[in-house]
Amino acid sequence: xxxxxxxRLLQLLPTLFFxxxxxxxxxxxxxxxxxxxxxxxxxxxxxxxxxxxxxxxDQPLYVQYVYWVGGVLSGNLGESMRLKEPVLTLIAQKFPxxxxxxxxxxxxxxxxxxxxxxxxxxxxxxxxxxAVNLVALWxxxxxxxxxxIMLIFLFAVYLGWLPASGYVGPLEDxxxxxxxxxxxxxxxxxxxxxxxxxxxxxxxxxxxxxDYVRTARAKGLAERKVVLxxxxxxALTPVVTLGALELGTLxxxxxxxxxxxxxxxxxxxxxxxxxxxxxxxxxxxxxVTATTYILxxxxxxxxxxxxxxxxxx
Amino acid sequence: MARLPYIGLxxxxxxxxxxxxxxxxxxxxxxxxxxxLDPTLARTYVGxxxxxxxxxxxxxxxxxxxIVPQLALSHATSEDGKTVTIKLRGGVKFHDGTAMDAxxxxxxxxxxxxxxxxxxxxxxxxxxxxxxxxPATVLLHLKSPFSPLIAQLADRAGMILxxxxxxxxxxxxxxxxxxxxxxxxxxxVQQDRIVLEKFADYWNAANVHIDRVVFRPIVESTVRLANxxxxxxxxxxxxxxxxxxxxxxxxxxxxxxxxxxxxxxxxLNLANGEAGKNGPFGKDPRVRQALEAAIDRKALSxxxxxxxxxxxxxxxxxxxxxxxxxxxxxxxxxxKAKKLLAEAGVATPVxxxxxxxxxxESRQAAEVIQAMAQxxxxxxxxxxxxxxxxxxEAEQGRFQAYFIGWSGRVDPDGNSYIFFKCxxxxxxxxxxxxxxxxxxDDARQVNKLEERKAIYEKxxxxxxxxxxxIYLYHRLVIIAHSNKLEGYHQxxxxxxxxxxxxxKP
Numbered sequence: 001x002x003x004x005x006x007x008r009l010l011q012l013l014p015t016l017f018f019x020x021x022x023x024x025x026x027x028x029x030x031x032x033x034x035x036x037x038x039x040x041x042x043x044x045x046x047x048x049x050x051x052x053x054x055x056x057x058d059q060p061l062y063v064q065y066v067y068w069v070g071g072v073l074s075g076n077l078g079e080s081m082r083l084k085e086p087v088l089t090l091i092a093q094k095f096p097x098x099x100x101x102x103x104x105x106x107x108x109x110x111x112x113x114x115x116x117x118x119x120x121x122x123x124x125x126x127x128x129x130x131a132v133n134l135v136a137l138w139x140x141x142x143x144x145x146x147x148x149i150m151l152i153f154l155f156a157v158y159l160g161w162l163p164a165s166g167y168v169g170p171l172e173d174x175x176x177x178x179x180x181x182x183x184x185x186x187x188x189x190x191x192x193x194x195x196x197x198x199x200x201x202x203x204x205x206x207x208x209x210x211d212y213v214r215t216a217r218a219k220g221l222a223e224r225k226v227v228l229x230x231x232x233x234x235a236l237t238p239v240v241t242l243g244a245l246e247l248g249t250l251x252x253x254x255x256x257x258x259x260x261x262x263x264x265x266x267x268x269x270x271x272x273x274x275x276x277x278x279x280x281x282x283x284x285x286x287x288v289t290a291t292t293y294i295l296x297x298x299x300x301x302x303x304x305x306x307x308x309x310x311x312x313x
Numbered sequence: 314m315a316r317l318p319y320i321g322l323x324x325x326x327x328x329x330x331x332x333x334x335x336x337x338x339x340x341x342x343x344x345x346x347x348x349x350l351d352p353t354l355a356r357t358y359v360g361x362x363x364x365x366x367x368x369x370x371x372x373x374x375x376x377x378x379x380i381v382p383q384l385a386l387s388h389a390t391s392e393d394g395k396t397v398t399i400k401l402r403g404g405v406k407f408h409d410g411t412a413m414d415a416x417x418x419x420x421x422x423x424x425x426x427x428x429x430x431x432x433x434x435x436x437x438x439x440x441x442x443x444x445x446x447x448p449a450t451v452l453l454h455l456k457s458p459f460s461p462l463i464a465q466l467a468d469r470a471g472m473i474l475x476x477x478x479x480x481x482x483x484x485x486x487x488x489x490x491x492x493x494x495x496x497x498x499x500x501x502v503q504q505d506r507i508v509l510e511k512f513a514d515y516w517n518a519a520n521v522h523i524d525r526v527v528f529r530p531i532v533e534s535t536v537r538l539a540n541x542x543x544x545x546x547x548x549x550x551x552x553x554x555x556x557x558x559x560x561x562x563x564x565x566x567x568x569x570x571x572x573x574x575x576x577x578x579x580x581l582n583l584a585n586g587e588a589g590k591n592g593p594f595g596k597d598p599r600v601r602q603a604l605e606a607a608i609d610r611k612a613l614s615x616x617x618x619x620x621x622x623x624x625x626x627x628x629x630x631x632x633x634x635x636x637x638x639x640x641x642x643x644x645x646x647x648x649k650a651k652k653l654l655a656e657a658g659v660a661t662p663v664x665x666x667x668x669x670x671x672x673x674e675s676r677q678a679a680e681v682i683q684a685m686a687q688x689x690x691x692x693x694x695x696x697x698x699x700x701x702x703x704x705x706e707a708e709q710g711r712f713q714a715y716f717i718g719w720s721g722r723v724d725p726d727g728n729s730y731i732f733f734k735c736x737x738x739x740x741x742x743x744x745x746x747x748x749x750x751x752x753x754d755d756a757r758q759v760n761k762l763e764e765r766k767a768i769y770e771k772x773x774x775x776x777x778x779x780x781x782x783i784y785l786y787h788r789l790v791i792i793a794h795s796n797k798l799e800g801y802h803q804x805x806x807x808x809x810x811x812x813x814x815x816x817k818p
Binding site: 030031032033036037038039040041042043044045046047050051054082083084085090093094149152153156157160163164165166167259260261262264268269272275276277 | 346348349351354356357358429430431432434435484485487488502503504505506529530531532533535536539540542543544545699700701702704705706708719720738739
């Protein structure tokens with residue numbers, strides 16, 4: 001296990017190097033001049049020139065890259081051109097927000113998706129199965145943007161139960177934090193729950209028709225135990241992969257949902273930064289999310305082994 | 314005697330519970346997240362809304378765009394127009410407790426003029442040096458007379474910052490700004506909130522009835538309005554014209570509106586790059602006039618903006634003192650447009666690469682313009698382009714018509730000089746006329762409205778026929794707020810001024 005972990009961690013280094021190269025070169029393909037985008041209405045040539053010099057935008061690309069990598073290696077991800085704040089500070093501000101939202105969304109989707117998938121498989125071809133499938137189809141096909149606005153109107157404007165948007169940290173006020181994040185987490189979790197439900201259902205159906213389940217039943221085990229202990233445990237392997245990948249995606253920021261609910265997470269930060277050509281922020285956030293994504297994949301591999309002991313060999 | 318402390322405690326508790334001690338927080342929804350909160354380095358319109366509560370300026374404006382004193386008490390210009398004497402208000406303090414005096418004014422203006430990346434530098438380019446006459450008087454020595462100077466000092470260039478803070482914080486001042494406005498900075502969480510609290514030593518503190526102001530950027534206009542309706546916000550800026558009916562129908566909401574000091578229009582490429590030189594508009598000014606004649610400005614406002622935006626044809630709105638009545642907003646005349654195209658000898662349909670920034674309002678307006686122009690013999694090919702990219706394309710001359718506006722400045726010079734002058738930074742259409750250049754410079758030399766207006770009349774006569782901008786309309790500044798808010802009054806610059814406003818519990 002340790003050897004496996006060591007190998008995977010070593011593989012991380014070249015991957016990150018290539019990721020950094022791709023991030024840096026791809027964003028240079030973005031049309032538009034960062035100095036001009038930053039200046040907006042205030043386009044004075046002398047000021048633009050100063051900005052280009054100040055942020056080394058007048059230097060060749062490889063020089064900019066070397067400076068950036070040098071900074072990253074010494075723990076400095078640069079400074080936001082638009083906000084004059086260190087990128088690391090911005091990431092430290094946004095990451096807990098995105099993490100909280102992502103974890104809540106995953107939890108909601110696991111609760112809904114896995115249980116619906118199991119019920120649907122157990123009650124195969126019954127009205128319950130059809131109803132669950134219908135709801136799942138609705139979940140997959142509902143745009144987050146629309147669902148978000150509808151939920152805001154229902155729960156904030158008409159019922160007045162929840163705040164319409166915004167974010168409060170859990171350490172600041174736990175209940176208010178839950179109130180501000182429950183709707184966006186549900187919107188995010190909803191579509192993924194539908195995907196999970198479909199995967200869990202098919203994996204469960206496969207597991208339920210396998211020999212070991214038949215054997216378990218033949219041994220006279222209670223159906224509940226057969227489903228939960230034998231079939232579900234095996235069926236969960238692909239679900240874990242999916243969950244880890246989705247968590248990685250969620251951690252890179254849920255742009256539309258964050259925009260609708262005004263959640264100050266990675267999604268909003270990266271979108272604003274792309275539109276403002278705030279390169280240092282785009283680079284920093286992308287690097288952090290790429291690293292998180294890779295690490296989560298690694299965790300998924302470890303979880304496989306823990307769930308399915310046969311893989312340990 | 315031993316009971317005295319208890320009585321004191323009880324009295325304190327009663328005071329704390331009385332309505333007078335209740336904290337009032339005004340929550341304002343912004344349409345964007347402001348950029349850095351440093352008046353020297355800031356560049357966004359939305360940032361100015363925050364500054365209106367945070368940083369007082371030497372001068373401010375009134376309803377009619379007249380200049381009124383704020384941190385300054387008066388100003389006088391020498392006969393040769395090259396020295397401006399500014400008397401300062403006494404007893405004003407910055408949020409850090411230091412005095413707002415001539416030393417601070419000199420330090421602030423010099424920072425605006427010299428800090429690397431300062432966007433105020435071009436605004437104060439006419440200032441040669443700042444001299445302290447006495448602690449309450451500064452003299453601005455100008456390179457040449459510059460009548461728009463006081464108007465510049467009624468915006469960010471006139472914001473005075475604590476000399477102590479700028480010395481300590483340098484270019485990081487914007488992370489914790491220290492000014493002399495009615496509210497002081499508490500915290501900012503990027504893209505989430507900016508919190509300010511009442512400054513007890515503000516020079517006009519008796520008129521400040523709000524304890525805290527919280528700005529929350531909410532980009533989606535529907536969500537911004539939903540927050541206002543649900544009571545999560547007390548005020549929103551830039552509500553949509555199409556939402557006005559819904560806001561008016563809600564008894565809990567009120568509106569404050571004004572016509573903006575900026576404009577929206579079409580920038581035509583006359584000579585910028587190949588697209589300009591080979592395009593239709595540089596060949597003959599009659600092609601430009603034909604396009605203008607093809608557009609029905611009133612119908613455009615009616616169709617896209619529920620008739621709420623004011624049709625316009627000049628760089629200032631028809632309500633502005635500098636509007637040239639001699640050139641009223643022309644109506645649509647398709648026959649005239651066709652005749653002009655025939656006279657210009659261009660083959661129809663006249664194909665035009667029409668660049669439109671990617672936002673719903675611009676796209677809709679562009680489609681209406683396209684349909685109108687088609688009837689007159691134009692084929693406007695709409696190219697929807699992301700905003701930052703469109704700025705670059707315009708600069709490089711890769712467009713023939715560009716749908717773009719300007720947030721506007723108090724002085725007409727701010728809406729014209731940098732757009733009309735040969736090789737000026739915002740002159741993307743590359744219009745160039747020595748006469749217009751001269752008149753623009755002349756207008757900067759004189760101070761009286763009538764004299765300046767007479768000079769601008771000559772500019773209008775030439776530019777409105779041959780220039781590279783076709784002005785279309787002036788947007789309505791729409792602020793919607795809770796009916797608990799009293800005393801709010803909107804000024805044409807669109808900024809939110811909280812002094813004098815009360816929030817009922």
